Amino acid sequence: xxxxxxxxxxxxxxxxxxxxxxxxxxxxxxxxxxxxxxxxxxxxxxxxxxxxxxxxxxxxxxxxxxxxxxxxxxxxxxxxxxxxxxxxxxxxxxxxxxxxxxxxxxxxxxxxxxxxxxxxxxxxxxxxxxxxxxxxxxxxxxxxxxxxxxxxxxxxxxxxxxxxxxxxxxxxxxxxxxxxxxxxxxxxxxxxxxxxxxxxxxxxxxxxxxxxxxxxxxxxxxxxxxxxxxxxxxxxxxxxxxxxxxxxxxxxxxxxxxxxxxxxxxxxxxxxxxxxxxxxxxxxxxxxxxxxxxxxxxxxxxxxxxxxxxxxxxxxxxxxxxxxxxxxxxxxxxxxxxxxxxxxxxxxxxxxxxxxxxxxxxxxxxxxxxxxxxxxxxxxxxx
Ligand code: PLP
Numbered sequence: 001x002x003x004x005x006x007x008x009x010x011x012x013x014x015x016x017x018x019x020x021x022x023x024x025x026x027x028x029x030x031x032x033x034x035x036x037x038x039x040x041x042x043x044x045x046x047x048x049x050x051x052x053x054x055x056x057x058x059x060x061x062x063x064x065x066x067x068x069x070x071x072x073x074x075x076x077x078x079x080x081x082x083x084x085x086x087x088x089x090x091x092x093x094x095x096x097x098x099x100x101x102x103x104x105x106x107x108x109x110x111x112x113x114x115x116x117x118x119x120x121x122x123x124x125x126x127x128x129x130x131x132x133x134x135x136x137x138x139x140x141x142x143x144x145x146x147x148x149x150x151x152x153x154x155x156x157x158x159x160x161x162x163x164x165x166x167x168x169x170x171x172x173x174x175x176x177x178x179x180x181x182x183x184x185x186x187x188x189x190x191x192x193x194x195x196x197x198x199x200x201x202x203x204x205x206x207x208x209x210x211x212x213x214x215x216x217x218x219x220x221x222x223x224x225x226x227x228x229x230x231x232x233x234x235x236x237x238x239x240x241x242x243x244x245x246x247x248x249x250x251x252x253x254x255x256x257x258x259x260x261x262x263x264x265x266x267x268x269x270x271x272x273x274x275x276x277x278x279x280x281x282x283x284x285x286x287x288x289x290x291x292x293x294x295x296x297x298x299x300x301x302x303x304x305x306x307x308x309x310x311x312x313x314x315x316x317x318x319x320x321x322x323x324x325x326x327x328x329x330x331x332x333x334x335x336x337x338x339x340x341x342x343x344x345x346x347x348x349x350x351x352x353x354x355x356x357x358x359x360x361x362x363x364x365x366x367x368x369x370x371x372x373x374x375x376x377x378x379x380x381x382x383x
Contacts, residue, residue, distance in 0.1 A: 006318045006363045010204075010295055010356035011153050011181060016247070017206035023250040024208065027243035035240045036229065045242045052249030059252055060198070060215055061189040068232045069245045070212035073180040073201025074104035075225075077147075079214055079236065080176045080197040081108045083222030084145045085117055088174075092142035096120045098130050098159075099339035101149055105178055106335075109147075118142075127288040128157035128340045136167045146175050150182035150193075154323045154336045154352055155287030156296025158186065165194025174220060180204055183213075184255030185263075185294055196220050200252070202244070206357075207251030211244035262357045266295050269355050269364050273297040276368040280375055286337060286350065295355040298323075300342060304349040304378045307331060312374040318367065323350040 007015075027048065033041030035049055050064070057064040070076045085095065095109055099121045109119040122134045135146060146168050151158045161177050168175035176197035179188060184205025190198055197220060200213040216222060216235065228237030274297045277283055282302035301309070306322025313320050323334025324347070333347035353367065 004317070006316075006366055007358065008353040008355060008363070008367070009319045009321050011156075011293075011352065011354035012321055013203045013209065014206045014356055015358070016208060017251060017254060019254060020207055020247045020251045024243040024247040027246055031242070033242075035242060036231070045240070048242055048246050049240055052245045055249040055253050056213055059188055059256055061191050062215055063218065065233065066216055066218055068214045068216055068235045069240065069248065070214055070232075070236055071210055071238075071241075072212045073102075073178075073199055073204070074212070075236075076199035076201070076212040076214040077102070077104040077176075077178055077180075078108050079222060079225050080199060080216075081105065081145065081147055082112065082225055083235075084174055084176070084197065084220070085112050085115075086223040087221045088144035092140075092144045093117045094120065094140055094142035094144060096122065096135060096138050096143060096146045096148075098122050098124055098148055100124050100128055100152055100154075100336045101147070102153055102178060102180065104180075105147055105149070122148075124339055126341050127291075128152050128155050128286075128336065129288060129291070130159050130164065132160050132163040132167055135164050136171070139168075139171050139173055143171075143173050146173055148175075148177065150177050150179040150186060151293045152287065152336060153181045154334055154350075155298045155340070156181075156293035156354075157287040158182075158291045158293065161195070162193050168196075169194050181293060184252065185259075190215055190217070200248075202248035202251055205251050205255040208244050208247040211241060211248040213248060213252075258357070263294055266355050266357070266359075269359055269361065270295055270297050272361075272364045273353055273355070273367060276364070277371060280372050284342075284346065286340070286342070293354075296352070297355075298350065298352040300337065300346045301349040301351065301375050302346060304375055305331070306348060306350045308378050309349075309351050309371070309374055312378070313370070316366075316370055318370070321352040321354070323352065324348055 033045040035045040053064040053067045120138045165175045174196040177195045180201045183200040196217040198215040202211040203209040226237040284300045286298045337347035
């Protein structure tokens with residue numbers, strides 16, 4: 001049995017950084033005050049949240065008051081999209097997005113359609129790229145929001161969000177970026193990105209699960225989606241998760257401090273994975289060849305099922321992912337790969353490997369050693 005799991009699913013989640021845990025621990029034990037309480041213990045909690053908000057604002061290049069903490073990336077997306085839609089009903093009912101978004105965006109748009117909102121899903125090319133000109137062409141006098149992801153969670157393609165933001169800004173249409181996969185890896189300067197709303201999730205950058213961040217540009221009016229207290233400047237009711245918020249901010253700060261060391265290493269590992277797996281007959285790199293997340297190596301293999309590859313890797317203590325999803329007994333191919341125009345058969349054979357700072361050259365060696373054999377074996381079984 002291999003001694004440890006080779007974890008290659010950092011797009012799904014990451015391990016908590018030990019330094020982040022250290023920063024969080026006091027807020028579970030001695031500093032347990034409610035940030036709304038006026039006595040010292042409560043004030044300490046509020047100071048910790050204020051300081052976390054400042055750290056996040058510094059990385060995003062915005063005012064601390066423009067940062068709201070939420071319960072996850074999905075909640076940030078929901079608050080941005082529903083909050084903006086319901087607050088803008090008098091202006092219009094049209095939302096523009098893409099078919100390759102995370103379900104936190106797609107299902108939110110579908111939910112809004114029940115209330116009379118209409119969604120335009122812009123096409124993407126075979127790399128999963130949106131054409132910014134299509135955004136400009138799709139905007140109507142009813143458009144109230146454009147929501148496009150910074151980088152795709154399955155294939156890693158980086159979208160031209162700054163250019164899309166420029167077009168939206170010129171037409172005075174609010175622009176939301178789902179930056180959940182970009183957090184800790186790509187620049188997050190909201191001014192350079194022309195973002196009005198931007199979502200992040202702490203567990204994607206070595207922070208705790210259950211903490212989201214939403215940047216809300218000053219002047220954007222959102223209808224809150226949770227009723228109750230007036231926490232987060234009335235944008236999100238509920239006693240603040242102080243330890244989680246401290247963890248999210250610490251993790252984000254450390255991720256960008258560490259980036260000069262971690263980035264070149266991860267890119268080199270990814271390039272080895274991409275080059276090695278490209279040699280397997282019938283393999284296709286998915287996503288953009290260069291405009292892709294530094295840690296993402298995603299492929300489709302002809303005549304195999306992604307789940308079968310995963311199960312075989314799991315037997316070797318290797319954790320990876322496929323775009324296909326098991327729903328009610330049958331396996332649906334990834335909506336992302338289908339929107340990119342991949343044939344359904346090929347989309348069934350998807351494998352996503354996403355690296356993190358703990359991965360080593362030996363991990364890549366192990367993958368390159370076992371994957372060709374697994375695929376050959378599965379194709380043999382397939383006939
Ligand atoms: N958006 C994208 C692009 C994601 O990849 C994810 C999670 O995988 C989410 C949103 C949802 O984030 P969370 O798991 O924190 O709800």
